[in-house]
Structures are given as structure tokens and as C-alpha cells.
Amino acid sequence: MNWITNYVRPKINSMLGRRDMPENLWIKDPETGEMVFHKDLESNQFVIPTSGHHMKISAKERLRYFFDDGRYDVIDNPKAPVDPLKFRDEKRYLDRLRDAKAKTGLEDAILSGLGTIEGLPIVATVQDFSFMGGSLGMAAGEAIIRAFETALEKKRPLVLFAASGGARMQEGILSLMQLPRTTVGVDRLKEAGLPYIVVLTNPTTGGVTASYAMLGDVHIAEPGALIGFAGPRVIEQTIREKLPEGFQRAEYLMDHGMVDMVVSRLDMKSTVARLLKLLLKTPAEVAAIEPEILPPPAVAAEARPSA
Structure with a gap:
């Protein structure tokens, strides 16, 4: 002391x-x-x-900025087995989960909500990178599938904000099994004719990029976001070559056809709303135009200058 x-x-x-x-x-x-x-x-x-x-933000902040008036109803995540492999490295997996829950106030890396953007009802799902690097485990996989099921039940489009380092190593093959399971959720949503938009934030890597994060109808990225499967350092060490400037960044991927558009967080809500209205074929609001008032023919003739 x-x-x-x-x-x-x-x-x-x-x-x-x-x-x-x-x-x-x-x-x-x-x-x-x-x-x-x-x-x-x-x-x-x-x-x-x-x-x-663009600084990293929490899942709660993301939804507050995205939904109208910052209001939304949280979709409860389903229960999933905790530490099924009894994993331990430098710390017990249970201890890591407890610390992550205390740090973020979340049960796992996924937070989903029901709300509106510009009056359009949607489901939004966010991965929180602060929760163990947004890694995908059994609980996160179940939460994403619950979001897809809710979108199907409510007949709403789904917007997913991806931010992850990949599969959660502490759950081994059980984590990798979430990749095909979430892919099935995407397929079911598309079969129902409901739009699925993915917003790729910094960073989105690993198995998440190899599954639901790259299966959207439209892919939007935040400026400067790192997006890829393996990290640039791993790739450089593998191929023993210097990577191009800006490799795996949002702007580079858009130039090479991997991302449809790069949109600032400040314009994200209006951009997504516009895209959803196009995909849902929502009639655009046409402002009433006052007709031009023309003078009667007689008055117009009198006003015409004489030759």
C-alpha cells in the first residue's frame, strides 16, 4: 500500500x-x-x-446507432453447452468466458435485435469483437441461427454486422460445425425471398469469412476494415512474397470484386435502408408536386406583346 x-x-x-x-x-x-x-x-x-x-464499437452501441431512435427488442440467445471439451490452455475456458461476460455484459459474442430503420422492420445481428475476438462457438452459432429463424417467422430482412477472428479454438470441431449450420440458415432465408445484407467490419477473418459473412445478397464494408480468411502476416510467411499495398482492406477488396461497396458508418443506416427497399420492391415515397398554374388563354393573349 x-x-x-x-x-x-x-x-x-x-x-x-x-x-x-x-x-x-x-x-x-x-x-x-x-x-x-x-x-x-x-x-x-x-x-x-x-x-x-473507424474505431471498434460494442454490439450494443452498434444497434443503438443503427435502429430508429436507438430502440430495439433484444432477441434472446438460446442456451448452448458450456465448455463441452473441458478445454484449458494458459487459463481455463470457463474462466475466459466469465471474464468476457463481465467485460462486455453479453452472454456470448452475438447480440440480435428487432427494430426498424427508416420505418422498415428488420432483424439485425451483431458480432462483438470484444467478446473473445468475436469468435464463433456453439453459443454464437445458435444465436445466429435464432436470428435467422426470427427473421423467417416475422418475415423480415436480416442485416448482419460481422466482426470476428474466426472459429473458437476452445471448442474444436464443435465450433467448425457452426459454419455449415449457419449456412443452412442463410439458404432458408433466401428461399423465403427475404433479403440478407452483410456489413463487414474490422476485422472479419477466419471461418466466419468462409461461411455466412460472404453469403449475403449485398456485401458492404466499413472503410479500412481488414477482411480475409488468413491474416496478411500468415500469407506473407507462407508464400514468401510482399503483399500489395492495402491488401485485404475494404477498398482493395471492392476494387477486386469481393465487396460491393464501402460505406462510412455515418451513412450505413440510410444506405442499408435504401438497399432493402429496392430488394423488397417497396414503393418509393413520391413527394407531391404542385402543378404549375397557367393563366387562362384570354389573359395569356392579352399579356402577349403586340407585333
């Missing part, structure tokens, strides 16, 4: 009326090093105003 730090300094601060400053009052831009005020960043959906760099 440090007597000066734990007793003397708080006593002096209380006497002088000083307040401790929160640690996250300012956030550093990873690209430029610029310090940005936290409140300004939060009001801009955690997009750096000057550089346009």
Missing part, C-alpha cells in the same frame, strides 16, 4: 476541491496520432472526424 498515493493525495484533492479526470477523456487516432475528445467521438459514432478512421 502506497501511503502517499492512497491517503495523502485524495485528502489534498478533497480539501482543494480537485476532481480526478477520467482516463478515456481523450482518445488517440491510431492513424494520425491526433487526440480527439471522447464526447465528440461518441457523437460521431466513433468515427474520427478528421481522418475518417
Whole structure:
């Protein structure tokens, strides 16, 4: 115990009326090093105003920004076996899960909700990278399948925000089994004629990219997002060649036909709403145009200048 730090300094601060400053009052831009005020960043959906760099956000924040008025009904995730392999590396898998739940306030890496965007009812599913790297395990797989089933039941389109490091190694083959299971969910949604839009965020890699994250009707990526199966470092070490500039980034993938469009988080809601209305063939709202009032023929003749 440090007597000066734990007793003397708080006593002096209380006497002088000083307040401790929160640690996250300012956030550093990873690209430029610029310090940005936290409140300004939060009001801009955690997009750096000057550089346009997209910071990682939680699943709850994502849904709050995406749905109308930030309101939505949470879709409860189904129960799944916990630690079926009794896995342990440096820590027990159960301990890792407990820490992740305490850190994020989520039961697993998936959060789904029912709500509207620009008045259009949808189902939205978000992977939270803060929960064990957004990895796909049995619980996450069951949650994604529940979202597809809810979309089918409610006859709503589904928008999925992918963010993952891949399959969850602590569940082994049981994790890999979620890849075909979620793919079946995608097929059922498409058979019902309901749109499925995928938004690829930073990062989306591994088995997630090899399954439901690349099976959408439209693929949108956030600017600068890392998207691929294996990471660039692994690829470089395997092929022993230098990769092209911007390889596996959203803009590079759009130029090479892997992504349909790159859209800023600030424009994501309006862009997705417009795409869904096109896919659902929703009639566009046509503004009423006041007809031009022309003068009667007699008046018009009188107003015409004489030759």
C-alpha cells in the first residue's frame, strides 16, 4: 500500500476541491496520432472526424446507432453447452468466458435485435469483437441461427454486422460445425425471398469469412476494415512474397470484386435502408408536386406583346 498515493493525495484533492479526470477523456487516432475528445467521438459514432478512421464499437452501441431512435427488442440467445471439451490452455475456458461476460455484459459474442430503420422492420445481428475476438462457438452459432429463424417467422430482412477472428479454438470441431449450420440458415432465408445484407467490419477473418459473412445478397464494408480468411502476416510467411499495398482492406477488396461497396458508418443506416427497399420492391415515397398554374388563354393573349 502506497501511503502517499492512497491517503495523502485524495485528502489534498478533497480539501482543494480537485476532481480526478477520467482516463478515456481523450482518445488517440491510431492513424494520425491526433487526440480527439471522447464526447465528440461518441457523437460521431466513433468515427474520427478528421481522418475518417473507424474505431471498434460494442454490439450494443452498434444497434443503438443503427435502429430508429436507438430502440430495439433484444432477441434472446438460446442456451448452448458450456465448455463441452473441458478445454484449458494458459487459463481455463470457463474462466475466459466469465471474464468476457463481465467485460462486455453479453452472454456470448452475438447480440440480435428487432427494430426498424427508416420505418422498415428488420432483424439485425451483431458480432462483438470484444467478446473473445468475436469468435464463433456453439453459443454464437445458435444465436445466429435464432436470428435467422426470427427473421423467417416475422418475415423480415436480416442485416448482419460481422466482426470476428474466426472459429473458437476452445471448442474444436464443435465450433467448425457452426459454419455449415449457419449456412443452412442463410439458404432458408433466401428461399423465403427475404433479403440478407452483410456489413463487414474490422476485422472479419477466419471461418466466419468462409461461411455466412460472404453469403449475403449485398456485401458492404466499413472503410479500412481488414477482411480475409488468413491474416496478411500468415500469407506473407507462407508464400514468401510482399503483399500489395492495402491488401485485404475494404477498398482493395471492392476494387477486386469481393465487396460491393464501402460505406462510412455515418451513412450505413440510410444506405442499408435504401438497399432493402429496392430488394423488397417497396414503393418509393413520391413527394407531391404542385402543378404549375397557367393563366387562362384570354389573359395569356392579352399579356402577349403586340407585333
